Amino acid sequence: MKVSPITDTKQETFEACLRWHLSVVKAIGSRGIIGSYNYLDCFCGEGHYISPNDNKEHEGSPVIFSKAVMADYFPFPINPYFNDKKQEHITQLETRLRFDVDFQEFELFNMDFQDFLNSVHLGRDKKAIYGLVYLDPYKQLTLDELATVRSFLSRYSRIDVMLNFPATSLKRCIGAREKSGYNYSDEYLSIDATLDYLGKKHWWIRLPIQGDKSQWCFLLGSNYEFNGAYRKFNITSLKTEKGREALEHFALTNEQKQNKLQRSFL
Numbered sequence: 001m002k003v004s005p006i007t008d009t010k011q012e013t014f015e016a017c018l019r020w021h022l023s024v025v026k027a028i029g030s031r032g033i034i035g036s037y038n039y040l041d042c043f044c045g046e047g048h049y050i051s052p053n054d055n056k057e058h059e060g061s062p063v064i065f066s067k068a069v070m071a072d073y074f075p076f077p078i079n080p081y082f083n084d085k086k087q088e089h090i091t092q093l094e095t096r097l098r099f100d101v102d103f104q105e106f107e108l109f110n111m112d113f114q115d116f117l118n119s120v121h122l123g124r125d126k127k128a129i130y131g132l133v134y135l136d137p138y139k140q141l142t143l144d145e146l147a148t149v150r151s152f153l154s155r156y157s158r159i160d161v162m163l164n165f166p167a168t169s170l171k172r173c174i175g176a177r178e179k180s181g182y183n184y185s186d187e188y189l190s191i192d193a194t195l196d197y198l199g200k201k202h203w204w205i206r207l208p209i210q211g212d213k214s215q216w217c218f219l220l221g222s223n224y225e226f227n228g229a230y231r232k233f234n235i236t237s238l239k240t241e242k243g244r245e246a247l248e249h250f251a252l253t254n255e256q257k258q259n260k261l262q263r264s265f266l
């Protein structure tokens with residue numbers, strides 16, 4: 001799988017956020033109200049990638065998740081669901097998890113992620129169902145795809161969401177449609193609109209990476225207010241000034257940034 005040089009940073013951010021998330025849910029779980037923790041990796045890949053930075057094999061999100069879970073004790077069942085629409089990725093992932101990592105308890109799905117989220121059932125007692133949906137496509141999601149995510153999240157309010165996508169190409173899609181007089185909101189949502197649309201109360205963002213032309217934007221949304229920020233990994237709440245500045249960086253085009261700067265001098 002061909003990947004961008006930013007992928008190593010994405011994996012570090014993912015691992016930090018995941019461990020942070022697991023530790024917060026575990027703390028809630030010590031009070032005994034969690035029925036299960038469900039991890040839904042919608043675009044899971046084959047479990048590894050070759051980094052262009054060192055030409056070495058690095059772990060993909062399903063392996064990072066498995067190792068984080070194996071390294072700790074959780075007083076509730078953990079249910080991992082790994083989905084990818086490419087059959088070959090799922091086959092490779094199964095071998096990797098079972099034989100290389102020695103991780104055995106998981107379910108595999110081989111379909112489009114919308115069908116996966118629409119069909120997966122996690123149980124009846126929705127208040128006891130915790131977890132995380134991870135969305136790591138190569139591209140921005142369309143409104144139709146976001147609608148599926150929103151519908152899933154509205155069914156499971158205690159399942160949080162992590163999202164990683166290239167903000168530059170989203171801005172390009174929106175810009176191209178605006179120029180042609182097309183109503184882009186029928187097809188794509190801006191980042192701010194996406195956050196409102198997905199319906200989570202609290203959001204965290206990874207600060208921009210210098211020199212990242214694709215502007216990979218990493219977000220975590222929850223209805224639960226985790227404490228503070230995770231500064232070591234440059235992750236901060238959108239309630240902080242730094243968080244709001246980061247969101248603007250990802251949401252505004254250069255032209256919009258320039259106009260804003262000019263207005264501030266008037």
Ligand SMILES: C[S@@+](CC[C@H](N)C(=O)[O-])C[C@H]1O[C@@H](n2cnc3c(N)ncnc32)[C@H](O)[C@@H]1O
Binds near residue numbers: 049060084
């Ligand atoms: C960026 S990679 C995921 C990387 C993975 N999170 C990791 O850390 O290694 C995106 C993956 O999504 C899969 N994919 C692309 N479109 C999809 C779709 N509509 N539904 C499900 N999987 C899809 C691709 O086959 C690819 O394996």
